[in-house]
Amino acid sequence: MPAALVTGSSRGIGRAIALRFADDGYDVAVNYRTSDEAAAAVADAVRDRGQAAVAVGADVSDPDAAAHLVETAADALGGVDHVVNNAGIDQHVYTADLGPDDFDRVMDVNVNSAFNVTKAALPHLRESEDGPSVTNVSSILAHTGAPVECHYAASKGALLSLTRSHAGDFAPEIRVNAIAPGHVETDMTGDRTPEEKREELAAIPVDRYGQPEDIADAAAYFRDAGFVTGETLNVNGGELMR
Ligand SMILES: NC(=O)c1ccc[n+]([C@@H]2O[C@H](COP(=O)([O-])OP(=O)(O)OC[C@H]3O[C@@H](n4cnc5c(N)ncnc54)[C@H](OP(=O)(O)O)[C@@H]3O)[C@@H](O)[C@H]2O)c1
Numbered sequence: 001m002p003a004a005l006v007t008g009s010s011r012g013i014g015r016a017i018a019l020r021f022a023d024d025g026y027d028v029a030v031n032y033r034t035s036d037e038a039a040a041a042v043a044d045a046v047r048d049r050g051q052a053a054v055a056v057g058a059d060v061s062d063p064d065a066a067a068h069l070v071e072t073a074a075d076a077l078g079g080v081d082h083v084v085n086n087a088g089i090d091q092h093v094y095t096a097d098l099g100p101d102d103f104d105r106v107m108d109v110n111v112n113s114a115f116n117v118t119k120a121a122l123p124h125l126r127e128s129e130d131g132p133s134v135t136n137v138s139s140i141l142a143h144t145g146a147p148v149e150c151h152y153a154a155s156k157g158a159l160l161s162l163t164r165s166h167a168g169d170f171a172p173e174i175r176v177n178a179i180a181p182g183h184v185e186t187d188m189t190g191d192r193t194p195e196e197k198r199e200e201l202a203a204i205p206v207d208r209y210g211q212p213e214d215i216a217d218a219a220a221y222f223r224d225a226g227f228v229t230g231e232t233l234n235v236n237g238g239e240l241m242r
Contacts, residue, residue: 001025001026001027001051001052001077001078002025002026002027002079002081002082002128002130003026003027003028003029003052003073003074003077003078003079003080003081003082004018004021004026004027004028004029004080004081004082004083004084004223005028005029005031005069005070005073005080005082005083005084005117005121006018006021006028006029006030006031006083006084006086007031007060007069007083007084007085007086007087007113007117008031008032008033008060008086008087008088009028009030009031009032009039009042009084009086010030010031010032010035010038010039010042010055011032011035011038011186011187012184012186012187012188012212013086013137013181013184013186013212013215013216014031014084014086014087015038015042015212016211016212016213016215016216017084017086017212017215017216017219018030018042018046019042019045019046019049019216020213020216020217020219020220021082021219021220021223022045022046022049022050022051022053023049024220024223025051026051026081026082027046027051027052027053027077027078028043028046028051028052028053028077029053029054029055029056029069029072029073029076029077029080030042030043030046030053030054030055030056031055031056031057031058031060031069031087032055032056032057033057033058033059033060033087034057036055036057039055039057040055042055043055052076052077054072054073054076054077056068056069056072056073060085060087060109060113060116060117061105061108061109061112061113061116062116063112063116063119063120066113066116066117066120067116067120069117069120070117070120070121070124071120074124079124079127079128080121080124080125080128081124081125081128081130081132082128082130082132082133082134082135082223083117083118083121083125083133083134083135084134084135084137084219085113085114085117085118085134085135085136085137085159086137087109087113088109088110088137088155088188089105089106089109089110090106090149090152090188091106091149091151091152092148092149093148093149094147094148095147095150098150098151102151103151106151106152106155107151107154107155107158110152110155110156110158110159111155111158111159111162114136114159114162115162118134118166118176121134122170122174125170125173125174126173126174131175131224131226132173132174132175133174133175133176133177133222133223134166134170134174134175134176134177135176135177135178135179135219135222135223136159136160136162136163136176136177136178136179137159137178137179137181137215137219138156138157138159138160138163138178138179138180138181138232139152139153139156139180139181140180140181140182140183140234140236140239140240141153141156142156142157142159142160142180143180143234143240144240156180159178160178160180160232163176163177163178163230163232164176164230167229167230168230171229175222175225175226175228175229176229176230177222177225177228177229177230177231177232177233178231178232178233179215179218179219179222179232179233179235180232180233180234180235180236181210181214181215181235181236182204182210182234182235182236182237182239182240183200183204183209183210183236183237183239184209184210184211184212184214184215185209185210185211185212186212189209203239203242204236204237204238204239205237205238205239205241205242206237206238207237208237209237210235210236210237214235215235217235218233218235221233
């Protein structure tokens with residue numbers, strides 16, 4: 001069976017991608033940093049769908065932990081054919097109040113992690129016979145910027161450059177693409193006030209928030225799209241065209 005490694009898949013968008021890949025016949029390595037029980041439940045849900053699963057706790061901003069994650073996944077599942085670099089953190093702080101440690105932490109978790117996991121997975125991806133791919137989860141804020149989360153927006157912009165660079169580096173064997181979601185209902189966006197929600201919804205032409213499954217659709221597309229590399233798919237209900 002082909003296998004996929006999805007970082008940050010104990011919750012939210014990563015969880016939906018893990019389950020979608022299992023529905024599509026993929027074995028799945030579930031990764032998380034702290035949510036042991038939630039990750040174990042996602043692995044069980046993958047097994048319920050008839051696929052093999054392994055849950056691996058690893059802080060992917062740490063190169064050694066990322067390498068351990070990849071090797072554990074490959075050992076348990078017999079290889080790694082697709083990587084989805086989804087793990088990420090957000091923080092709302094004005095630039096004037098933002099310290100260098102917070103800036104670095106967001107860059108480490110959102111950008112360095114993708115470099116760490118992709119680099120560690122390269123030998124396995126090169127052995128794949130499933131049209132191997134890497135998909136990086138960026139954000140609409142990579143395009144628009146974000147005044148109270150400049151480090152988050154910068155990290156997501158860097159992911160798009162990393163995506164295009166890696167698409168060139170690894171062609172023709174491995175395709176590398178990015179998804180740039182708009183507002184998706186997860187824990188990450190769960191702290192909005194009713195007024196903030198009204199304002200956000202008013203800017204989304206399809207008049208609803210994205211669901212994690214909307215992003216999983218895009219991840220499945222990139223996994224299968226053999227003639228697509230170095231691209232970004234904007235999944236935002238039309239928000240970017242305004
Ligand atoms: N939600 C949105 O509106 C939105 C919009 C655009 C882009 N995105 C991006 O989509 C991705 C997923 O977001 P989400 O909303 O699903 O977030 P979420 O609900 O907060 O889930 C984040 C996931 O990442 C994991 N994680 C965080 N730091 C990690 C680390 N250092 N090492 C390994 N795993 C780590 C978490 O593990 P634990 O459970 O163990 O903490 C969790 O599984 C992120 O990259 C985010 O920036 C989200």
